Amino acid sequence: MERLVESIRVPCPNAAHGCSARPTYYDQHGHCQTCAHAPRHCPGKDCSFLGSTEALLGHFTSAHGWPSTTKISAFKTCSICVYDGFNFILADCGEDNDHGTTASSSSSSSSRYLFLLKVTRQPLGRSITVQCIGQESPSERLRCELSYFQELYDPLDHNKFLGSHSLLSEINVECMDLANGLPDPDDCFQFVMPDSVLRNDVKKDAIDIEVCISIISLE
Template sequence: MDCSSQKRQRTKDKTLSATLDPDFLDCPICFEPFTTPIFQCDNGHLACASCCPKLSYKCPSCRFHIGHSRCRAMETVLESIFVPCPNAKLGCTKNVSYGKLSTHKKECGFYLCICPLEDCNYTGLYHNMCSHFIANHGNKYMLFHCDIISNVQINISDKILVRIDYEKNLLFVVQCFREPCGVYVTVSCIAPPSGEVGEFSYHLTYTVDGNTMSYESSEVKRILKLSSQRPEENFMLIPQSLLRGDSLTMKLCIKNLKQ
């Protein structure tokens, strides 16, 4: 038996089951799960990479410098502990090392999304949202295709207009927020921020009385639940002086960034 085979056999023989206090795997400063790199001071106190600069690289327990020496032993512990995805009950079958759990959670596609209509309580996986909408809200949506400019007419008082890319099985929402200064318009995708969903941008054009406004966003945000709060970013603001009545007619193109 060669050395590599002996090592694998020893590793197999040493596999064991143990009960571990999960708090041991969390940063004692921010209480978030550890991710590599993990740093320690000369006295062995630990801190995650995010906390070190916030602490001005001074250990809160002993005031020794922290943020230079890595705790390789703790990093090895993290990499050796595998846990199921928190969305296992929803269908995710992946087991990931504890140190990469937070990264996987950002990429996992098995999160429950909430129907964007206020009077609907449906929750489901994003790829089931379109079929739910078509079956239950037949007059509340429009079909479209990405990368093609289309007309959008939305009643400002209705606040939202749902558009479905049936080919990609994705639900997009054009959302309006009326404020004294004008109307904020933004576009979101009802889906988790998973790579399998895809990445999209959007371009809006509004023309009235010979005046044309355009806005191009580098990102269509993927969200689990529609917010009723006015957006702080990623929006087009149509000033009050350019509004005519209670409806908006715009041109919209949602671009697929990953063909």
């Protein structure tokens, strides 16, 4: 009987969005939770676009002109450039990742995760909130580590050291489908960067920060 059940395969409900997978009947729900073709809502205000992750990435630039999505590998620290407003990271958790208890389960080890980093101007600087666009999985937890380091020197005497700043935050990231829009930033954990730690030449432009995405298995 078990062999019979395992032999029953069904089309993914997201076949209309490009998924060709045929998971076993008993694993259909697990597949849907990590399916890269599951439709996602656009975070743009009053935007009704709904499509797969790949379609959404193209929509971001073609319809809204947002910065190109940065692609990184999960569990690796990378330097990225973020701008005011929406910034997107596509984190790939490859099958060859080996991180012991911090690695995701085999059912989602080859999954990709789309993260939204929203940079908001504050009276004394800027803040960054992080959300994952997608459906939350009960078997894993997503974590994002953001860091920034800067040494400051006198603009009139580049050899005169003024001080250094080091910022680090580890954030447990919530998954959401954005059907009801984005949450209020004041209700979210924020990575806050005061203007005093930013170089004068970047206070009006982009910020280079370090980011590391981890997928933690709860099984």
